[in-house]
Amino acid sequence: MPAHEFVRSLVNYRLIELEDQMSLAVGSLARATIRTSGILALRLLLVASTLILLTRLLDPADFGVFAGITALSVMAGSMATMGTHLVVMRNVAADTSSGARTMEYAAGATLVGAALMSIIYASAVAWVVPSGALPLFAIAALAIADVVLHPFLQLTSGRLLGTGSVARSQVLLILPLAFRLLAVIALLGFAPQAPLGLYCLFYAGASLAALAVCWMSGGTTLPSLRSWRLPSIPEWKDALGYACLNLTATAPGELDKALSARLLAADAAGIYSTASRITGAIVSPITALMLSALPRLFSMQVTRDRHLVPAVFAASLFYGITAAGALYLATPHLAGLFGPDYASLEFTLPLLAIAVPGMTLRLSGASTLMATGRPIARACIEGVGLSVMALVAILATTGLAPHAWPLIYAVTASEWSMAILAWLTIAGRCRRGQATTRQTTPD
Numbered sequence: 001m002p003a004h005e006f007v008r009s010l011v012n013y014r015l016i017e018l019e020d021q022m023s024l025a026v027g028s029l030a031r032a033t034i035r036t037s038g039i040l041a042l043r044l045l046l047v048a049s050t051l052i053l054l055t056r057l058l059d060p061a062d063f064g065v066f067a068g069i070t071a072l073s074v075m076a077g078s079m080a081t082m083g084t085h086l087v088v089m090r091n092v093a094a095d096t097s098s099g100a101r102t103m104e105y106a107a108g109a110t111l112v113g114a115a116l117m118s119i120i121y122a123s124a125v126a127w128v129v130p131s132g133a134l135p136l137f138a139i140a141a142l143a144i145a146d147v148v149l150h151p152f153l154q155l156t157s158g159r160l161l162g163t164g165s166v167a168r169s170q171v172l173l174i175l176p177l178a179f180r181l182l183a184v185i186a187l188l189g190f191a192p193q194a195p196l197g198l199y200c201l202f203y204a205g206a207s208l209a210a211l212a213v214c215w216m217s218g219g220t221t222l223p224s225l226r227s228w229r230l231p232s233i234p235e236w237k238d239a240l241g242y243a244c245l246n247l248t249a250t251a252p253g254e255l256d257k258a259l260s261a262r263l264l265a266a267d268a269a270g271i272y273s274t275a276s277r278i279t280g281a282i283v284s285p286i287t288a289l290m291l292s293a294l295p296r297l298f299s300m301q302v303t304r305d306r307h308l309v310p311a312v313f314a315a316s317l318f319y320g321i322t323a324a325g326a327l328y329l330a331t332p333h334l335a336g337l338f339g340p341d342y343a344s345l346e347f348t349l350p351l352l353a354i355a356v357p358g359m360t361l362r363l364s365g366a367s368t369l370m371a372t373g374r375p376i377a378r379a380c381i382e383g384v385g386l387s388v389m390a391l392v393a394i395l396a397t398t399g400l401a402p403h404a405w406p407l408i409y410a411v412t413a414s415e416w417s418m419a420i421l422a423w424l425t426i427a428g429r430c431r432r433g434q435a436t437t438r439q440t441t442p443d
Contacts, residue, residue: 038167039166039167039170039171039174040170040284040285040287040288040291042174043170043173043174043177043284044281044284046174046177046178046180046181047177047277047281047284048281049181050177050180050181050184051274051277051278051281052337052338053181053184053185053188054066054184054199055274055338055339055341055342056188056338056339057184057187057188057195057199058195058196058199058270059267059270059341060266060267060268060269060270060271060274060341060342061266061267061269061270062195062196062270063270063273063274064260064261064264064266064267064268064269064270064271064272064273065129065133065134065196065261065266065269065270066134066196066199066200067257067260067261067269067270067273067274067276067277068128068129068257068258068260068261068262068269068273069125069128069129069134069139069142069261070142070146070203070257071254071255071256071257071258071261072121072124072125072128072254072258073121073142073143073145073146073147074146074250074254075247075250075251075254075255075258076117076118076120076121076124076143076146076147077117077146077147077150077151078246078247078249078250078251079113079117079243079246079247080110080113080114080117080147080148080150080151081106081109081110081113081151081154081155081243081246082109082110082112082113082231082236082239082240082243083239083240083241083242083243083244083245083246084102084105084106084109084110084155084231084239084242085106085151085154085155085157085158085246086158086239086242086245086246087102087106087235087238087239087242088102088103088106088155088158088159088162089158089159089161089162090162091162092158092159092162092163093162093163093164096162096163099159099162099163100223103155103159103222103223104223104227104228104229105228105229105230105231105232105235106155106231106239107152107155107222107223107228108228108229108230108231109230109231109236109239110151110152110155111228112230113151113243114147114148114151117147118143118147118148121143121147122139122143124258125139127262128258128261128262129261129262134196134197134200135197137197137200137201138196138197138200138201139200141200141201141203141204142200142203142204144204144207144208145176145203145204145206145207145208146207149204149207149208149210149211150176150207152211152222153172153173153175153176153207153210153211153214154173155222156169156172156214156222157169157170157172157173160172161291166291170291172210172214175209175210175213175214176206176207176209176210177206178210179205179206179207179209179210180202180203180206182206183199183202183203183205183206184199184202186202187199187202241375242375244379245370245375245378245379248378248379248382248383248386249366249370249378249382251382251386252362252382252385252386252389252414252415252418253280255386255389255390256272256276256389256393256407256410256411257272257273257276259389259390259393259394259407259410260272260273260276260404260407261273263393263394263397263406263407264397264402264403264404264406264407265402267402268402268403268404269404270342271342271344271345271348271404272348272404272407272408274338274342274345275345275348275349275352275404276352276407276411278327278334278345278349279327279349279352279353279355279356279359282323282326282327282356283320283323283356283359283360283363285319286316286319286320286359286360286363286364287363289312289315289316289319289364290312290363290364290367290368293308293312293367293368293371297309297367297368297371297372309368309372309426312364312368313361313364313365313423313426315364316360316361316363316364316365317357317360317361319360320356320357320358320359320360320361321357323356323357323360324353324354324356324357325353327349327350327352327353327356328349328350328353331345331346331349331350331353332346334349335349344403344404348404348408351405351408352408352411352412354412355408355411355412355415355416357419358412358415358416358418358419359415359419361419361422361423362385362415362418362419362422365418365419365422365423365425365426366378366381366382366418366422368422368426369381369422369425369426372426372429374425374426374429377425378422381418381421381422381425382418384417384418384421385414385415385417385418385421386414388410388413388414388417389410389411389413389414390410391410392406392409392410392413392414393406393407393409393410396409396410
């Protein structure tokens with residue numbers, strides 16, 4: 001056989017082999033994602049139903065205040081475990097028997113973290129929301145729900161996720177959403193004169209009820225109170241790195257709502273926050289994708305699994321483009337679901353759709369960086385994105401802006417900058433790993 005024909009046949013063989021391997025990776029990932037997506041589809045239904053009904057209960061001004069304060073409580077709550085819920089997941093994934101030992105100091109760290117974050121949350125609320133916009137009892141109720149109670153559900157969910165029980169771990173986090181939906185339905189039936197304060201109380205009650213149900217059903221894996229302890233210094237160092245990661249991972253989806261409450265007029269903040277919640281719900285299937293891929297990514301180096309990472313990128317990009325197009329086309333129908341007070345959504349959602357592919361790529365890229373040994377790179381990239389968001393939003397806003405455009409520009413710039421930086425970093429690591437592999441492979 002001539003040399004050039006031999007080379008051509010060899011190249012064709014390798015291309016077919018690579019295609020088969022990619023198909024296996026995509027197929028395995030898709031099957032795991034589908035198993036998880038059933039639970040996350042229920043989560044999406046609960047979130048969407050609550051959002052639609054809540055906008056029927058609250059006018060845009062009240063919803064803007066609520067969204068801004070809950071954004072702060074969620075960000076504070078993301079630090080309340082001090083990163084120990086991720087340590088629990090990592091340790092259990094490596095050694096199932098280590099779960100009980102890790103949970104002992106994770107619970108103690110969460111107790112301390114919840115107290116510290118509650119203080120920071122109170123200070124942040126005073127800066128973001130005008131005085132008197134929400135009663136103090138309502139502000140405290142949101143802190144109890146997101147900063148004190150929810151982190152303990154995260155600990156239990158992290159342990160289940162480490163064992164590969166992704167669906168069960170998500171069921172725990174869905175319980176508060178189900179109870180909040182019931183609360184909104186009840187308030188719509190009673191039609192109180194000041195619904196926002198009452199809903200905040202119900203919001204906290206939903207988290208308490210979820211934790212109680214989990215505890216009584218035996219679903220919680222928290223240790224007994226007697227065994228709770230504070231982490232040692234090495235354990236603190238190990239966990240706090242994950243705490244920073246969790247904050248930078250949570251903040252891109254929440255900071256914009258806090259900024260809107262600070263920078264936009266009350267009605268504009270409510271319209272923008274509603275549109276932002278809609279796009280957040282639309283990109284949630286990427287969460288299912290990454291939850292399914294995380295155990296495999298944690299247990300392998302990127303250079304040893306060259307087909308899973310490209311599959312994640314392709315799925316994220318394809319879904320992001322598809323979701324953005326669907327959002328653009330469905331905007332008139334979506335806007336009609338929220339009532340006449342939210343008619344401006346018809347102009348806000350198409351603009352925000354431009355950011356959707358950036359969101360999906362940012363979510364998948366950030367998770368891939370963390371799981372494949374680049375947590376510092378992830379934190380730095382997300383820090384850059386958050387800085388871009390804040391800077392663009394502040395520079396584009398003069399006074400209390402009567403429209404949401406400044407935040408839309410800021411979020412679009414932020415999401416795409418994080419997505420591009422994350423995947424360029426991953427691509428560079430893969431290329432270096434492949435070069436190293438070729439150098440160490442004997443001829």
